[in-house]
Every structure is written in C-alpha cells, then in structure tokens.
Amino acid sequence: MIVPYTHVMLLGAIVFLMGMICTLTRRNLIMIIVGLEIMLNAAAIVFVGAGLQFQQIEGQVMALFIVAVAAAEVSVGLAMVVCIYRQRHSIDPQCIENSPRVPDPKAASEPLTLNP
Amino acid sequence: MLLQPVPEISLFLAWAAAVVPLAAFGLILVFLRGLPRAAAGTSVAAAAVSLICAVCLLVRHLGMDAPLQSSVTWMASGDFEIAVGVLLDPLSLVMLVIVTCIAFLVQVYSLGYMAGDAGYGRYFGFMSLFAWAMAGLVLAPNILQVFIFWELVGVSSYLLIGFWYEKFSATRAGKKAFIMTRAGDTLFFWGWLILLVWGGTLQIFELNSGAHGLSSAMTTASALLVFGGIIGKSAQFPLMTWLPDAMEGPTPVSALLHSATMVAAGVFLLGRLFPFFSQSDTVMTVCMAVGTVSMLLSATMAMVSRDIKQVWAYSTISQLGFMIMALGAGGYAAGIFHLTTHAGFKALLFLCAGVLIHAHDTNDMFVIGRAGGRRMKTAMVCMTAGALALAGIWPFSGFFSKEAIMGALAAADNPVWLFCGLAGVFLTAYYTFRLIFIILFPRTQAAGANSHGHGSVPASAAMYAVLVILAVITLAAGFFAQGFQDFISIHSPHAKDGHTAFLAHIASPVLAVAGIFAAWMQFGRSASDQVGFAEKIGPVGRLFASRWYLDHVYAWITDRVLDRGIAEGARRTENRVIEGALAMITGWVVICGRMAAGWHRAMIQPKLMVAVAVMFGLTLILLVV
Amino acid sequence: MTVYAVFFYIIAALIIASAGLAITRKHMVHAVLYLVVSFIATALLFYLLGAPLVGIFQVILYAGAIMVLFLFIVMMIRMAPGADRPFPAGHFIAAFGVCGVYIAAALVLAFFSGPEAGRPMAAAAASPAAFGFYLFDQHWLAVEMISILLLVALIGALHLGRAGRRKQSGNKEP
Numbered sequence: 001m002i003v004p005y006t007h008v009m010l011l012g013a014i015v016f017l018m019g020m021i022c023t024l025t026r027r028n029l030i031m032i033i034v035g036l037e038i039m040l041n042a043a044a045i046v047f048v049g050a051g052l053q054f055q056q057i058e059g060q061v062m063a064l065f066i067v068a069v070a071a072a073e074v075s076v077g078l079a080m081v082v083c084i085y086r087q088r089h090s091i092d093p094q095c096i097e098n099s100p101r102v103p104d105p106k107a108a109s110e111p112l113t114l115n116p
Numbered sequence: 117m118l119l120q121p122v123p124e125i126s127l128f129l130a131w132a133a134a135v136v137p138l139a140a141f142g143l144i145l146v147f148l149r150g151l152p153r154a155a156a157g158t159s160v161a162a163a164a165v166s167l168i169c170a171v172c173l174l175v176r177h178l179g180m181d182a183p184l185q186s187s188v189t190w191m192a193s194g195d196f197e198i199a200v201g202v203l204l205d206p207l208s209l210v211m212l213v214i215v216t217c218i219a220f221l222v223q224v225y226s227l228g229y230m231a232g233d234a235g236y237g238r239y240f241g242f243m244s245l246f247a248w249a250m251a252g253l254v255l256a257p258n259i260l261q262v263f264i265f266w267e268l269v270g271v272s273s274y275l276l277i278g279f280w281y282e283k284f285s286a287t288r289a290g291k292k293a294f295i296m297t298r299a300g301d302t303l304f305f306w307g308w309l310i311l312l313v314w315g316g317t318l319q320i321f322e323l324n325s326g327a328h329g330l331s332s333a334m335t336t337a338s339a340l341l342v343f344g345g346i347i348g349k350s351a352q353f354p355l356m357t358w359l360p361d362a363m364e365g366p367t368p369v370s371a372l373l374h375s376a377t378m379v380a381a382g383v384f385l386l387g388r389l390f391p392f393f394s395q396s397d398t399v400m401t402v403c404m405a406v407g408t409v410s411m412l413l414s415a416t417m418a419m420v421s422r423d424i425k426q427v428w429a430y431s432t433i434s435q436l437g438f439m440i441m442a443l444g445a446g447g448y449a450a451g452i453f454h455l456t457t458h459a460g461f462k463a464l465l466f467l468c469a470g471v472l473i474h475a476h477d478t479n480d481m482f483v484i485g486r487a488g489g490r491r492m493k494t495a496m497v498c499m500t501a502g503a504l505a506l507a508g509i510w511p512f513s514g515f516f517s518k519e520a521i522m523g524a525l526a527a528a529d530n531p532v533w534l535f536c537g538l539a540g541v542f543l544t545a546y547y548t549f550r551l552i553f554i555i556l557f558p559r560t561q562a563a564g565a566n567s568h569g570h571g572s573v574p575a576s577a578a579m580y581a582v583l584v585i586l587a588v589i590t591l592a593a594g595f596f597a598q599g600f601q602d603f604i605s606i607h608s609p610h611a612k613d614g615h616t617a618f619l620a621h622i623a624s625p626v627l628a629v630a631g632i633f634a635a636w637m638q639f640g641r642s643a644s645d646q647v648g649f650a651e652k653i654g655p656v657g658r659l660f661a662s663r664w665y666l667d668h669v670y671a672w673i674t675d676r677v678l679d680r681g682i683a684e685g686a687r688r689t690e691n692r693v694i695e696g697a698l699a700m701i702t703g704w705v706v707i708c709g710r711m712a713a714g715w716h717r718a719m720i721q722p723k724l725m726v727a728v729a730v731m732f733g734l735t736l737i738l739l740v741v
Numbered sequence: 742m743t744v745y746a747v748f749f750y751i752i753a754a755l756i757i758a759s760a761g762l763a764i765t766r767k768h769m770v771h772a773v774l775y776l777v778v779s780f781i782a783t784a785l786l787f788y789l790l791g792a793p794l795v796g797i798f799q800v801i802l803y804a805g806a807i808m809v810l811f812l813f814i815v816m817m818i819r820m821a822p823g824a825d826r827p828f829p830a831g832h833f834i835a836a837f838g839v840c841g842v843y844i845a846a847a848l849v850l851a852f853f854s855g856p857e858a859g860r861p862m863a864a865a866a867a868s869p870a871a872f873g874f875y876l877f878d879q880h881w882l883a884v885e886m887i888s889i890l891l892l893v894a895l896i897g898a899l900h901l902g903r904a905g906r907r908k909q910s911g912n913k914e915p
Binding site for chain 1: 745749761763769776783787792794795798810814844861862894
C-alpha cells in the first residue's frame, strides 16, 4: 500500500508544469529541449502510476516507448541546434525567425516577439 | 418557277470552273512558290480552264427555261443542314463568265506587269485563291455558301491589297479594306442569321420566291442587314473610303478588284437576292438612296484627284452606285448589264493606267502627261476607248448600260432619282475626260523622250494584247444589250425593265457630251489653265480632295466612340469595378492570411504556447461541459 | 502512512526540487546536471511504483546517454552564461496564463476523478521477464517501429551534423 493515485497524478502535473514553464519562457533552444524532456518525464511518471493503479503492464510499456521516443527526439533536436548554432552562432529561438534566408516583411510588427 | 437538277456535264463544268483555281492555289503555295514561272503558268492555265468551263456552261444553257440547282450536304446538325452546291441561272452564268474572263485576262497581263517581282509566285497563288473564292460565290445556291466565299473574297483581297507588305501604306490599306468590309459583313451575318432563325431557310430560291416565314417587317430588317454587307463590299456610302486606299496593291489587282470580283460581289449579291429585296419597298428606297449618295460623292471626289488610279477607284464607287440605284429602282437587267459592261471597261482602264504607271513610275496624271504619256499610243487609245465607255458615249458598251439605267430610273416614282442619275452622268464624263485631257495635252512638255527611261520593265506584248482584247470587248459588248437583257431577266418577274423614257434617253448622252465638253474647256484646249471648276472654289476643292472628310468622321468616331467612349468606359470599368473588387477581395484575403499567419509566423515558443493553451482549453471545456 | 509512502514523498520532493532548479539555472551545464538528478529520482520512483525495468532504462538511457549527449552539446556550443535575453513581460503573462489554464484543467480533473483514485494503490511489481515477454508479445510492431524511428533519428542527426558543417565551410570559402 503506497500513496493514492491522485498524488502520483499531482506529481506528474507539477513536473509537467515545470517543464512547460521552462519550454515557454527560456530563450535558449537547449533549455527548450530540456523542458520538453521534463514534460516527457512527467508523462512517463503518470503512465507508470496509472499502470500500477489499474494493474496493467501497459503503462510501463508506454513509459519505455516514451524513453525511446525521447531519445530519438533529443538526438535530432540537438543535431538541429548544432546546425543552427553553426549557421548563426546563436541558440536564441529569435535567430531562426530573423533568418536572412526567409524574408519576413512583418517581422517588426509581431506582438509576441517584440524585444528591445 | 421550278428548279431542275443540273445535268451531270454542267455540274462537272461548274465544279471544275470553281475548283481548278483552288487546286492551282494549293499547288503554287505548297510546291511552286520558289518557281515563279511554273507558278504563273499553273495559275494562268487554271484561269484558262476556268474560263473555258464557264463559256461552255453559258453556251450550253443559253436557252434555259428554268434555273438549275444541285447541292450536296456538307455537314448536318440536327435539322439544320449546310449544303454546298451549284445554282445555274442566267445571272450566275453571266457572272461566272465575267469573273473567269477578267481573272484570266488580268493574270495574263500580270505575267508582264509583275515580272521581276520578288513575290511573283505568291502573287499568282493569291490570284488563284481569289478566282476560286469568286467562282464559289457566284455559283452558290444558298446564303451560307455565299457568305463563306464572300469572306474568302475579303481575305484574298486583303492578301492582294497588302501584297507589297514591305510598304507600310500597303499593309495599312489592306487592313483598312479588311476591317471596313468586315463592318458590313457583320451586318450581313446578322441578316442571314435572321433569315435562318425566323425565315427558316437560306436557299436563295426559296427566299426569292417568297417561300419563307418572315413577316414583312422581318423581311425589311433582314434585307437591310444584308444590304449592309453589300455596302461594305461594294464600297458604298458610308463605308466607301477603303476602296481608294486599296490602290496600294499592284495595279492588276486593282483592276481585278474593281471590275469583276471584290466590289462586284456586293452588286452581284444584290442582284442575286433581287426578288427578295424587292419584297420590301423600304429596302429598295434605301438602296436607291445609298447608291445615289455614293455615286455623287465619289464623282465629286474623282473631280479633284491627281492620282490616276484613285480617279478610277472613285469612278468605280460611282458606277457601283449607278448599279445599285438601278437595282433599287427595279431595273434588274439594267443593273446587271451595267455590272457586266463596267467589268470590261473598268478592267481596261485600270490595265491601261497600269501600263502608264509602269512606264513612268508615278501615279500622278500631270507628271505622266508631262513625261509624254501620250506617246504610248496603244495604251492611250485603249484608255480613251475605256473612258468613252465610262462616260457613256455611243457606240461603246457604257452607253447602252447607262441608257438602260436611265430608263429604269425614269420609271421610278420620284423624278429626283433621275435628275441625280443625270447629274452623275455629267460628272462622270467630266472627270473621266479631265484625266484623259490632262495626259493627252500636257501644258509643259518635258524635254526628251524619257517614257522608258526609269529603268522599269517595258510593257510586254501580253499586256498590250490584253488591252486590245478588253477594248474590243468594250466596243462590242453594247450591241448585245438587248439579247443580254432578255436572257438575264427571263426568270425575274419583279424586274421593271423595258420602260422607255424618251427624255431620259436623249438627256443622258447629251449630258455626257456636255461633260466632255466642259472637261475640254477646262483641260483640253490650249488656252485652258487645267484647273477644274471645283478646284477654283477653294473650300469645295478641299472638301472633295479630302473625300468629304469621311475619313475624318471615321477617325472621329473611332476616337470618340470607340477609344474614348467604349474603350475608355471598359477601361474604367476594369480599373474601378473589376480591379477594385479584385483588390478588395485580395486585400481581404491578405488580411485574413496575415491574421492566420500570425499564429504560425511567431517564434517557436509563442506558437507552442498557443498550441498548449488550445489543448488545455479544450480539455477544460470537455471536462466541464 | 507506510514506508513506501514516505519514500514516495521524499522522491517526489526530490524530483520537483531538482526539476525546479534545472529550469531556473542560467548556466546550462548546471541545468543539465540538476536534470540528471531529477531523472535518477524519477528512476527511483519507477522502481517504487513497480516498474524496475523501466527504472533501469531510465537510468541508462535518460540519465546516462541522453544527458551525456546534452552535456556534449552544451560544451560544444559554449554559450557565455547569462546570454539568455529576457522575454517581454507580455510573454510571461501569456505563458503563466497558459499554465493557469493547465492548472485549472488539472484541478477539474482531480475533482472529477472517482473515489477509488483517493485510495492508496496496491503495491505490485512487474518482473523484467514478464515485462519483456509482454512487450515482445503484444507490442512487437511498436517495438519495430520504435527501432526504425531510432534508426531514422540516427541517420537524421548524422545528416544534420554533416549539412551544418558543409554550410559553414560553404559560407567561409567565398
């Protein structure tokens, strides 16, 4: 007899929330990927907890798949970050938007990306 | 009046007369363009075959008692059939002989005239096309076939008028001729559409015999529309100014165009549908009015022109006006007879003018006169013969046909037509002999006989032979007047020929002589200053010389109505309405697109934020609702 | 309150604390190291929740391989610490608004969950052998797809690395 299922869910929710905050607020491509990892981790926690709650081994299988998908995602994502860094010497997400290869007539009038 | 099928031999001859020039045309354009002599030979041979066929036909059917017709279905669509065929009656037989004869003579003449031209082969190819188109038009038994060949005549005249396409003025003249006749053809098109849709038939015989379902108003409307086509083709008022410009073509082309083919096609159609037209008095009156106005206007224009070919061109319009007047007055045989004689003497006049122009390299009659044009005896004698015929002097053919026309006009209800016609006779004689006297009696004789000194090719024997043949025809044709008129009018109960108006018959030659005398007083006698009475009154001379400002009127209409009115309106509509609406639509699309793009174009994190918010928002909604 | 529950709360606190530290570090190496702690704690939690094999994979793959990859990349990029420019305030407000929506959804979910969710879960453990048998018995297709995905990711990462280098040299040559 361990903790109620709700507590596991709450833990997953909090961790997911932190990953989301990280993803949404850090201006750094690597930190965005870190946030993604935390969110995936939270999902894995919830899956395993649910597997225990409903006595299904399915949940653990899903957690394993999440780990595998995360591995794939991280490898490609980090490779892209390296690419971007080589091209623009920056890992600010803004640098992709301000790409000289993609002319953007309305770049200055974007309300959410205004920065001094 | 019953139709009979065409006997097989006649059918064969008729088809041969029409199709052989087409074969020559195809052969020349495909194989013989680079071989001028072979091309010319082919074309002349085809024209000769055509002529022989036509003469055989005429001889065979000289005593015909009913028109012959046979046709085959070319294509059918539902109940509507397009037939091509052959209609043989006196009019088509006579016209076929005229066309093939003039075409043959003109081609023989061209052998010499066009020698050395770069487009020799092409020229003869177009000539053959022209002969085919005209023969098909003449033989057509229904309006649709008439229309098809009518357009072909237009095309081939366009090709020939603009034959020297390196000359800007020639291409312009070709375009002008084509477009102005097209204006008339549009009316013709509507006309036969009315005939087809409301009348239910395009067969010339059914139309002529009144076996159509048109009310009298519809008859008038369709006849007027068809007459519009005739106005365009025969260069009548108000579509007359293309004809003088068509002089840009080679002179033999002008001869062909003005005597037997292009412009004659209009009068021929009027004669062809004469019984149909005479079902409506309004149309007949309109015909007379248009003919009269054209006749007088162009006669005045001819009085002041210095260009030989232009004088003959104006006189062509004038004589066509006479023909249409005669037909409008009911003088069927008179009109057609004048068409026949006119074909002969006008071809003669043009070809003589061609010899002079060829020798002197100029169209200006004063220059030719000073350069010794009168020393070219054969040409001058032939030209004088043609001029006498044009003026209507016994015993030349023009005398007889003019007499017949005056008889028809005298029979008209209103004497105004007769007086106009007599005035036309006077003017015709005056301007014709103005030209002749100017060339014959130049005021300042140029030193030295340089008539052949321009490096141009001297006129060949073939050309002179043609001139002599035509002169003989001009001299002799008049004596067949009675037989011709009897032959031509056997199937035309509507015709009102045969009236004798003694006064008119006397007045016409008297006025012609008076016209010649007036010309002699001003141009011929040695004390004269060679300035016509029209030129002495400045404004009148200018008015005549600038063709009564008709071209200005067209320019004004084109400019104001077409360019500034319709085109400008269309442009404004396009700019304001269409483009405005389009700009509005595209503007809205762009705005919507920007709004939609705003969700996608942001940095990755705001996008992610939107996605996450939507996802959780949806979850929330699903849970609560 | 069983000893399992005590362990759970300790581990949960560890996960939350290390994750919170990881996402707030300015220095990326520190962040990644805190993340490693968080992942190892998660592995412990998996063990606690009866998933020993997943926990071991978590340690080997996540805390081991992936985090080493992260460290490599961070060291390659060598960003100066503090280079993170702050977002404008509006962005933060929007982000926390989204988080608020999320929290609301979570609370509603917790409120609507059934009464059995409030009872403590029975402890159980899946043996690695049973887990592996089940995986390859029921999910062999998914396993194959995952393996293909990993292969594609491998090739893609390789290609991206080469492409970036080629672009760079291409930029430098002229």
